[in-house]
Amino acid sequence: MTRLKYLFLFLLFGYANIITSAYGLEGITDPAQIPAENFFKENTEFSYRISPDGKQLAFIRKYTQTYNIVITDLDKFVEVHEFAVSKNSPEHLTWISNSRLVFGLSGVIYSVNQDGADLRVLLSNIYDADKVKGYISFVDNLRYWSLLKRPRGNEEDVLFLSYNSDGHANVHKINIYTGEKTDLYDAEELKADGLYTDRDGKVILIEKIKKEQHSFYRLVNDKDDLELASLDIANQRYQLNYDAKSYLNRSVVVHEIGYEKDTMYLSEKTSGDRYQLVKYNYATNAHEVIGSDPVYDVGSPDERVSLHYDYKNRKLVGFSYNADKHKTVWLDERFKKYQQTLDKKYPGQINIIYDWNENADKLLVVSSDSKTKGKVIVFDAAKNKAIVQTDYSNVLSPDHMKDTSIYKYKTQDGTAITSYLTPPATSSTKKWPLIVMPHGGPFARSHYGYDGHMQYFSTRGFAVLEPNFRGSTGYGVQHLIAGKQQIADLMLADIADGVRALINENKVDPSQVYILGFSYGGYAAIMSAIKYPDLYSAAVSAAAPLDLNKQLKHYKKEEHWFAYEFWQDLIGVKQQGKKFVESISPYQRVDDIKIPLLVFHGDQDSIIPKEQAEDFKKLVEKKKLNIPVRIIQSEGHGWDLVSSNTYFAEKAVELFKANKKSAQ
Template structure:
């Protein structure tokens, strides 16, 4: 997995990879279904080592440390996934790391997510739990959070622990309390919490969606009001602090879209517009280094766009774009303490991506990790940005992926709505549409109304409250595919995950004739049950508001209308899912069987909403492919 080539910035010489024999359906499913081979990489403070998370058998996760001088790797700790998995590791010193593990367990009848923080040496020795030990293991969901990684010299980090914040020596576990006593917040990058937030609750302790933010003047302990943000997201929401300039960055709506502002933390609260796009929301700020220094912002139109504030990184990004012309989506991921060594990730729609190390002193660019090595050399499909008209004339953005070498005429096709619904698809490599394109399908990913990123008018409250509009847009994506001659009317299927699974099912309630096969992964199927499943949690009021009430809730629950289905249904669900409880799929499956319809539910024991297991994902792709092939008449591919 260590890099195979090294170039000087401005030139790139990669030898062509020999074309392999045409893969079989099973080898394709295994290649695309495999978990990412390297995730959450981070450079050591001195820039000589790299830590990342690698998958093992089943749900096993392993923290690997790579010596960047020779590419050798050492496993330093692991988690078996029953229930904990390693999520990421960061460096508290050049020879010491802090790793986050999380998992799902059943407590008093409810499934709860919980996490733990562990410190370990870079050679795997001297492991030490860092979290608070004041509560019992059964009810202590979270150890805390690293708020500031500090300088990376002595192994000290600022973290929330118990009911407050502490500067913790990760070698001994001993901490020194700091003020204010917070569990989360934004720091100045040097160990001082500058902004904190308090979630609003009602008299019963239920979250109401409102948040109040407070800030501190430099060197002062008292707090001053920063902002109130209401349940609709109106108000200044902080996203980062720049301690060197004594300001915060915050997002706030402008003309119905999220814009980025700078806010002085000197007592004046002087607020200036940094960037606003006339068509889409600002997505996030770009940060780098141990102090999460803000170097730019990100927004997404048809593709991801990054505006760099930092002149040095702007120039570097421009040079990298020339050096890596086939990897057009480039992002800075991590850096050494002095930022002389920078880790970046580069991908495109037809390349699943590479991690590179750039050395500012030598101007050398070295490939260090290939997260999806099984796909190297495979001809992937271009992901085209298109728009199509909805029934009311609104132009809906979408991505269209055709099989490699296909003319895109009269072929089997799949409509693939995204999850969320408070989400959107983003241009770049995507394992699901790429797999089905390899199997001969045209895939359209509609950014239906209810998707985020396009402003509040496009979001239409959300995809549940405004489900008739969102589902109408999904159906119109299929109708457009037929009208364009891309899909034959009798060879059109639909595939969705989470809310996308809901959309796939509900589309067949609205128009039972359009789709000939339905695949839904971890779908919502009953809006009343979705509200009921949240009743024991503090977000119950927010879920109820998101789903709404009245006749549209009943009409928007596909398990109530199973008799309308004409297409066969295949569903997949993990039994440890806490995003969408497995009862949702069971209700749908039972309703379809009672109505005499074709339905099959495949359950993956021990897996959550993401089905983050190579064998399970390979099985999902294999069975979904076979299901579509049998019903969309794709035999022969």
């Protein structure tokens, strides 16, 4: 055997052992021994894209100081090129031919050969340098670019979207080799904040935003005259416009313009409580339901549907949405067979096909469950061969961890709630200690899948409950809007009812029930500690709004008009008044907190300013209350650093294990 073959076998079989040893996982049978930081390790390889001919794979690899583009030869399955491109993370890496790629950096578009040669700026932040004569002309020429789509039947030109300094959108056709620009629609004429175009760059819908009002228009006779856009569905006209109050209860949500002539894809709830996916012809008003679910929305204002196209044959071949788990519906027989093959090769996993070459015979797949961050797999359909490109879970021990299951319970008023329940991976008792993790938003939802905090808590002996209380998206409009003006009442009651259901089933130890969350989940943790001190033993809050009146003032000061009006309506300020808002604000209710509480906040949080946490800290110190407040450096509203997430998780477990209620 040659040295090269020995080396290949070592890399193939020995690499996993090196990684396992390096992270101290060798011989681990007790998941509690997995180091906490392993649950939060970032993925250093991402943005995988397969070339049009299916012969090469491109992806981004992160190092300490640089981000590199890496090219793998898929015939030999070896890396053939790697070159540095930036100290910052590239965006939207895309093949635009079999030998050339484009990517974005802070709104600038670069193009480069697959071997790293001929790296150049394709589109600069300065639209026309010859016109820059001073500050005003400089600002007028500033642009932020993003890739839109390739025109039909054109190999040289690509459609790009740009935003000028006023936030107005433009559409351009760019020759990827010469850089020649053709302006298809200009912001100065349309003053559009958003554009929906067909595959030739023709603008079909124009979105304009004025404070909290979003209005949709169409061009009249392909000129600059505009008229309000509406859609005719079953002989009933539906407006596309919405504002902060009507946002959650829209009848129609447009996703994108399709390949077929005069076709768009949208989600609508004109005939029931659930959104369904529709193919709509905006010339004839003909519409066809192509996706519906009796339990879940197929798309909604806050949950977009992923549409999957066969670009060579110019047709929609499938779509994905969130049901109990991520679900893909294939409309094409080839892809149905691919999915069946992959599900057979990787049983019990969610196998998501997300990219493929022009012939659709080489595919990129992410295979994962709630115990794993997932594997990136290259699937050669012609050879029926699947090769693991990257295993994101090589620093964990998934075989010794617990999967998440769907748990459904009834509230006290009989409403059915769907939640996710992960049992302890290590437990010496029949009844579990429980951590409740309400999601943020609150108009969002918990999903099935890997979550570092959830799995860390499970390996430390806790069950984890993630309830989709009323106000959560994806379960129909009535379930969603039932949460309006109920953030400190019905939502918290639904969460508490999930705990009671598990206690009544003798699954959970009532003396060891805890609550923890981020953003609204952090708010829910504090307010639940106030409202249900007999149910919860301790609480941990992160990135929470602590003073709702100050939060509203922040939105108004920063002119975030949509957020300001949305949250006024959500809370019920006009109906209930400022005194009511104070009564549901943790800052004004601090004396009512009777169970142990730990509060965290990022010092770079631009959504909920750190001043609220600092004021809260001063207040509890003035009152000499034992409520530690930790301001985490270099973190925003969502936390990215491994050290921050590790510190947070370890401190939460430390608090919970130290606070078990005494027997009643």
